[in-house]
Amino acid sequence: MNLTLKVWRQKNQNDKGKMETYQVSDISPDMSFLEMMDVLNEQLIKEDIEPVHFDHDCREGICGMCSMHINGRPHGPQQAVTTCQLHMRSFKDGDTITIEPWRAGAFPVVKDLVVDRTSFDRIIQAGGYVSVNTGGVPDANEIPIPKSVADEAFNSATCIGCGACVAACKNASAMLFTSAKIAQLAMLPQGKTEAKTRAEKMVAQMDAEGFGACTNTGACSAECPKEISLENIARMNREYFSAKAKSENTDM
């Protein structure tokens, strides 16, 4: 396959950046998108051009590092996959592919396609944890949790924090991420200790980071590689409003 790539190049946070066009040839349809990027980078190195910087780690769809906005969609045209799981057979010979970084004020571009997603870490730090008693290890099955609840909590917990939801949202909103992290803990008995304040702390941090509000377009869930559902956002809203009504926290 021969392809034309339009890639966002940006030297550093302060650089304005622009789209550059590159040609790649003899791309195998069996390559993953990131392997195709590796081919491009080898070519660029040979031409003495700085290679395109992009985030990646496990390359098996579980770490949440890859973060490319491909042809107008996070992680490209396929449903429920990350960029590393996207294969070149999803494109046609002669295609022009635009590759951009996630666009959000809370995800500043570090370089080229690499964005700083530590704003997600700060949301987790604000309340995405559970209190644990020190001492001996509790017995397995000591706390009864119905299978259906465990499954639902696990569905929320499959969020890999890649930020595709923010990238897809017209408001660059982090509601799907934040809600999944709130929901996975809200559903389980271990998370009850902080239940009153978790939602209000995490939402306050999400707002402080400058993520937008939700318009319920559903773009986040549609583009999520782990198919996190909108039910999480509804649950977060319930948790938040009930926390606001019941918590004794008057300074949030």
Next chain:
Amino acid sequence: MSWFVRTFGSTLGRKLLMALTGIFLILFLVVHLAGNLQLLIPDGGKSFNIYAETMGNNTFIQIVSKVNFALILLHIIVAIILTRYNSKARPVSYENFNGNANSTWSSRNMGVLGSVIFIFIAIHLSNFWWVFKYGEVPTTTLENGTAVKNYYAVVNEGFSQLWIVGIYVLSMVFLAFHLAHGFQSAFQTLGLNHKKYTPAIKAVGKWFAILVPIGFAIIPIYMYFNNIS
């Protein structure tokens, strides 16, 4: 700032205001349509005149109408605040953004749809509400001898003009798309997303978004053709 103000200043708090005012306005549409469908009764406007007179003299209805104006205003103000806030969340936009791949056009353009509806409301109020309240309205005598303002005549006069009918019918298309997203979205914001109820809410919302605007649009169309024949 108190916790209360901060709650409604948060992204979720503002969304809650949008949802609650939206649901109130949805209820208003039902009442407004039910009342206005009396314009279709072929009795020379008698039912409509009695209805309009009763509504105008009822203290409760008058209070609700003021609340309605206030909530429309609140819906608009919060929408403007949210739109400005949201546009700041993405300072650099995409070269290529394929929204159609993952969401409906109406859900992404609620602000555009709402702005058109706002312009329509202004036209609509100046056409009728303003005239009823402060303009010259001819009087008509009921069977029992009491004289009432002939509101029907004002509406009939307005809807005898094709361009006004056109504006009304077109505006209802915008209302339909606004409702198509807004109805179910309001319940999602309130936290109501449930395997049993959400499919029902979505179905009701879809039919509401189709039938209510059609109901409103029928009135000017019917009256226009009634005037011609």
